[in-house]
Amino acid sequence: MHCVEYPTCTQLRHLNKEEEVKHLETxxxxxxxxxxxxxxxWQEEMKVPAFLQLSxxxxxxPFSDEITYIIVGLAVLLFLVAAAILAWQIYQFCKHxxxxxxxxxxxxxxxxxxxxxxxxxxDDGDSQIQRHNYKVAxxxxxxxxxxxxxxxxSSLSELDSMDLDSPLEDEDGDEMPRGCLRFSLFxxxxxxxxxxxxxxxxxxxxxxxxxxxDPFVRVRLLSGPxxxxxxxxxxxxxxxxxxxxxxxxxxxxxQFSYSLPEDELPAITVKLEVKDFDKYSxxxxxxxxxxxxxxVNLHYPMEVLExxxxxxxxxxxEVLLSLKYLPTSQRIEVGLLKIKTVSHSSxxxxxxxxxxxxxxxxxxxxxxxxxxxxxxxxxVFNEILTFSLPDPQIRECIITVHVYxxxxxxxxxxxxxxxxxxxxxxTSEDEHWSRMMQCVRQPVAKWHPLYI
Numbered sequence: 032m033h034c035v036e037y038p039t040c041t042q043l044r045h046l047n048k049e050e051e052v053k054h055l056e057t058x059x060x061x062x063x064x065x066x067x068x069x070x071x072x073w074q075e076e077m078k079v080p081a082f083l084q085l086s087x088x089x090x091x092x093p094f095s096d097e098i099t100y101i102i103v104g105l106a107v108l109l110f111l112v113a114a115a116i117l118a119w120q121i122y123q124f125c126k127h128x129x130x131x132x133x134x135x136x137x138x139x140x141x142x143x144x145x146x147x148x149x150x151x152x153x154d155d156g157d158s159q160i161q162r163h164n165y166k167v168a169x170x171x172x173x174x175x176x177x178x179x180x181x182x183x184x185s186s187l188s189e190l191d192s193m194d195l196d197s198p199l200e201d202e203d204g205d206e207m208p209r210g211c212l213r214f215s216l217f218x219x220x221x222x223x224x225x226x227x228x229x230x231x232x233x234x235x236x237x238x239x240x241x242x243x244x245d246p247f248v249r250v251r252l253l254s255g256p257x258x259x260x261x262x263x264x265x266x267x268x269x270x271x272x273x274x275x276x277x278x279x280x281x282x283x284x285x286q287f288s289y290s291l292p293e294d295e296l297p298a299i300t301v302k303l304e305v306k307d308f309d310k311y312s313x314x315x316x317x318x319x320x321x322x323x324x325x326x327v328n329l330h331y332p333m334e335v336l337e338x339x340x341x342x343x344x345x346x347x348x349e350v351l352l353s354l355k356y357l358p359t360s361q362r363i364e365v366g367l368l369k370i371k372t373v374s375h376s377s378x379x380x381x382x383x384x385x386x387x388x389x390x391x392x393x394x395x396x397x398x399x400x401x402x403x404x405x406x407x408x409x410x411v412f413n414e415i416l417t418f419s420l421p422d423p424q425i426r427e428c429i430i431t432v433h434v435y436x437x438x439x440x441x442x443x444x445x446x447x448x449x450x451x452x453x454x455x456x457x458t459s460e461d462e463h464w465s466r467m468m469q470c471v472r473q474p475v476a477k478w479h480p481l482y483i
């Protein structure tokens with residue numbers, strides 16, 4: 032009798048798993064076959080060309096290798112430029128932000144420091160305040176003195192009483208001490224040369240606002256009138272010493288010489304002007320010393336020590352000036368017709384020109400310059416300069432004419448011959464101004480002195 036063995040439960044479970052695995056494999060195989068069939072059918076339907084079925088590794092650029100490298104290099108360069116611009120913008124933004132933050136913190140820190148130091152340094156603060164108040168008081172005094180001249184409603188008599196070229200005077204009307212100047216004179220007979228040596232100065236006054244002085248000396252050789260009929264003098268030569276900064280007793284030691292026949296010495300006057308250098312305005316005249324050489328023995332060096340005197344002007348020429356007032360168009364025409372000067376040497380290599388300026392309330396408004404003219408005893412210009420100004424400014428303006436001499440061979444070496452100032456005041460020049468205002472639209476001419 033045969034015994035039939037039946038599988039156990041574990042065996043049945045193992046057999047079921049094997050059958051499931053085989054079933055899954057057959058199903059996956061059928062799916063892959065179906066996908067392959069579908070892909071082949073889709074390719075047949077789309078009719079994709081064979082060259083598009085290549086892989087990515089088989090792709091090639093339609094350029095040569097050199098062009099490809101150039102394109103890649105340009106792309107990298109553009110990327111670097113864009114990155115640099117972006118970095119620069121970020122840096123600027125951070126810098127601006129830190130600056131604004133720093134300013135805010137700085138103001139807070141300064142306020143805190145001022146509060147902390149306010150209690151500790153009261154004595155220093157009081158002394159500084161006293162010095163500041165003293166300076167402010169001095170400046171207010173100067174402003175009060177000049178306010179009447181600077182204000183539009185100031186009277187013309189007050190303007191006339193003030194001379195910008197005159198040395199300073201104190202409040203009581205007494206002249207301030209100007210100091211002294213020491214120099215030496217010598218005439219070399221062998222070389223026919225006059226030698227002027229500026230040695231030193233002492234006791235010079237200082238400026239009120241800075242309490243300092245920067246002196247230098249301007250030396251002029253003046254030749255007397257050529258005849259008794261003429262009163263004009265001639266400037267033979269002009270020199271400037273070196274500048275000594277912040278010194279009331281400067282030492283110069285500068286020597287100058289000029290070729291001159293001995294028989295002309297009696298007509299020579301040596302004029303030494305001590306000036307305070309000003310970089311931004313006109314130099315302030317501290318005083319002058321004059322030494323005529325008539326009846327003076329200069330065959331041996333002669334040392335001279337003299338006190339500085341008030342500055343005096345010398346008549347060096349005359350200017351024929353015409354004025355015409357046009358009230359409708361609010362213009363004034365200044366005609367520079369002729370200039371009469373005296374020269375010691377020939378005029379072959381010298382030319383003249385004039386610069387005319389209009390100012391009101393000590394403020395220069397406009398200026399014009401004439402062309403160069405060959406220098407003669409009477410140089411003819413016949414130049415008309417037109418200035419357009421409002422009517423109130425024309426009636427109160429000041430006309431200033433500066434005459435310069437230039438050497439044709441050295442055009443940069445110009446020097447001032449003289450200056451004239453024409454304004455509405457109670458002097459001889461007021462006649463010309465009043466005639467201009469009376470004879471409207473008609474030119475009025477008159478000779479004016481030229482001073483230096």
